[in-house]
Amino acid sequence: MKFSTRSTYGLKAMIHLAQNWQKGSIPLSAIANNENISLGYLERIFAVLKKAKLVKSEKGASGGYALSRSPEDIDVYSIINTLEGEASSFHCVEKGDKVYCGKKCECSVEPALLKVARAISAALKDIKLSDLIG
Amino acid sequence: MKFSTRSTYGLKAMIHLAQNWQKGSIPLSAIANNENISLGYLERIFAVLKKAKLVKSEKGASGGYALSRSPEDIDVYSIINTLEGEASSFHCVEKGDKVYCGKKCECSVEPALLKVARAISAALKDIKLSDLIG
DNA sequence: TTATCTCCTACTAAATTAGTCGGTATTTTG
């Protein structure tokens, strides 16, 4: 429900890249200025995004970052999920069809948590970057 | 995407109450035991839920908590939103139709963040407590 | 009158978040 600035920044930056999809690589400094984000912090965010193959990079002057695929092929779920770390929505971790708890308990409500987590995932998977540019 | 244990605990407890909806008030100690949650922590969670009028309480021995309305009339959005504090999904705050930022900037992507936030809200509003028991 | 309960405030420990700093490697550009 509440996203960290990391997700917010990451998503904003990705939208920025989507808006400039044809223009080739864009340096982070441009995004940082434009969206008012700390450059150093944004760099680390992009390290994660790159590792997840959501963006590709070019080094050197006139280098920068670009989306690795077209905006239609990147959904918000991938971005947020990558940046928030684990694929878990709740404290109890979803893996496949089961929910596991760090506390190793077997409580009665796993299917319910799973339902909620799935609804959110589905909603986010449905939104592509291309839907967010205008 | 990732919820705190507060939301997890709160939601689990609310589901627990929904499952015992006919049985009248249920003491927190029962829920705490059953769901393996720290009692003191759960008490504070319920203080918030009560303030939001999602539950009602009865003091004294054989007292406890119960849902304030029937499980069909309580959606997951209300619960999570209440527990996560602000109604904002992102670092930038949604109010009415606009998104405001703590940093007072006017960046270009507010409508996009708003779309994502709305999609999640809609998905959660669609899930009632009654959908999660059974 | 005792055992359960809600309810309240304050404190603390642990974890996470958000950010800084200083530097290295690589590539374009002048």
Added chain:
DNA sequence: CAAAATACCGACTAATTTAGTAGGAGATAA
């Protein structure tokens, strides 16, 4: 070639949030 711009990397820190504890006071039922 030299300089500027860029990605990339790791360590460090400050601030905030989270999760949980402790110690009660007040209400109610048995």
